Amino acid sequence: MAPLLAIVQLLLVPILLGVGLAVRFAGSSRPLNVVNYANVKDAAALHRWAGNRLLLLPVGFLISGLVSLREPGLSALLFGIMVAAILIVGIWLTLGAEKF
Numbered sequence: 001m002a003p004l005l006a007i008v009q010l011l012l013v014p015i016l017l018g019v020g021l022a023v024r025f026a027g028s029s030r031p032l033n034v035v036n037y038a039n040v041k042d043a044a045a046l047h048r049w050a051g052n053r054l055l056l057l058p059v060g061f062l063i064s065g066l067v068s069l070r071e072p073g074l075s076a077l078l079f080g081i082m083v084a085a086i087l088i089v090g091i092w093l094t095l096g097a098e099k100f
Contacts, residue, residue: 005075006068009061009082016058024051034094046100050093060085 023031026047030037040046064082068075 002068002072002075005079006065006072009065009068009075009079012061013058013065016061017055020051020054020058022051023047023054026051032093032097034090035097040097040100042100046097049096049100053089053092053096057082057086057089 024047026043028043029047030043031047032050035046037043060082064078068078
């Protein structure tokens with residue numbers, strides 16, 4: 001089970017990297033569901049800000065996946081921490097979008 005969690009974490013890295021980069025370079029499109037774009041003055045700045053925060057997730061999953069491969073006993077703990085990180089980043093984006 002532990003090596004499987006490490007592999008899952010490493011497989012999430014390119015997916016989350018793609019999502020983060022897509023949001024980062026979205027320009028004036030509307031890729032974020034949690035944002036009321038009617039209240040947004042500068043969508044491009046919002047997407048740059050949100051994309052930068054979303055890019056923290058693949059970095060975290062890469063680190064946790066590599067550590068999980070070396071120390072399989074930590075894989076469940078690190079996976080749980082990264083799931084919590086996803087929730088925290090989602091809340092951070094929701095609350096921070098009001099600045100734009």
